[in-house]
Amino acid sequence: MKTLGLIGGISWVSTAEYYKLINEGINQQLGGLNFVQCIIYSFNYADIVRNNESNNWESTLNMITQASLNLKQSGAEAIVLCANTMHKIADELEQNIQLPVIHIATETAHEIERKGLKTVGLLGTKFTMEFDFFKDKLVQHGIKTLIPGDDDRKFIHHTIADELGKGIFKPETKARYLSIIDELVAAGAEGIILGCTEIPLLISSQDTLVTLFDTVLIHSNAAIKFALGN
Incomplete structure (x- = not known):
């Protein structure tokens, strides 16, 4: 090994x-x-x-x-x-x-390819959502990325730092994340990347019908x- x-x-x-x-x-x-x-x-x-x-x-x-x-x-x-x-x-x-x-992004791109999807939503810190280091790896595999609007990006970044990263998981935070996911799906996302390693501890496939990509897994x-x- x-x-x-x-x-x-x-x-x-x-x-x-x-x-x-x-x-x-x-x-x-x-x-x-x-x-x-x-x-x-x-x-x-x-x-x-x-x-x-x-x-x-x-x-x-x-x-x-x-x-x-x-x-x-x-x-x-x-x-x-x-x-x-x-x-x-x-x-x-x-x-x-x-x-x-x-x-992590290359491996996620491979998984999205295996599912046959072409457009996905990306949740994560503001750096992951706004910088290109993750999205560029997806582009190399012909995958288009959608990100939430400004207020939602600020909310996600804030809760990752002040809640999820401390092991705090609030029902109201989960509800807001699921609402953001619904908006991305309405905008054309065929799947959602849980692109912060704490988000899969808050959101799981049991919470939504859309395909989730758990980057930790x-x-x-x-x-x-x-x-x-x-």
């Missing part, structure tokens, strides 16, 4: 979900007492948020690069960034560390495939 390097703490809530899903997935395939071989580097989320909110992505890249090099030195053979937003620096990171970075499955050499 190959060793995975997980960059976590962004937030710890979704990092725990990654650890759970990857371990369960390895065990489902290998059985017995087989579980993932991995190393986790967990950041203080406040440091990352401070950089990103001040548009200091260079500092974020430097921090993630150093953490990834530490994981590489400890035996990691691929890096899993346990957050969608961190993939803004994923391509540069891969060049810096000379290790595979399993890209998709990313975790890709990590499992790498670890097992598939």
Whole structure:
């Protein structure tokens, strides 16, 4: 089994979900007492948020690069960034560390292709929704992306930071997210990307009829495939 390097703490809530899903997935395939071989580097989320909110992505890249090099030195053979937003620096990171970075948007694009969809809605932090790093990977696969309006983007970003990232899940927040999803579907979205790793903890396929793309599950499955050499 190959060793995975997980960059976590962004937030710890979704990092725990990654650890759970990857371990369960390895065990489902290998059985017995087989579980993932991995190393986790967990950041203080406040440091990352401070950089990103001040548009200091260079500092974020430097921090993630150093953490990834530490994981590489400890035996990691691929890096899993346990957050969608961190993939803004994923391509540069891969060049810096000379290790595979399993890209969450690329893996999501593959899953959307398998479903045969061409237009999807994207929910996430304001960085994931407004910057092009995620959407560009979808464009490469012929997939069009719709994002919510300005007020809804602000609401989503705010609740990710102040609620979901702290493990707080409110019924009224869930209701607003489902309303936003309905609006994206009305605008032509055939599926919805839950493009923040905390959102699948709030919204599930049981809550809506539209196809949801759980990026934590998709990313975790890709990590499992790498670890097992598939």
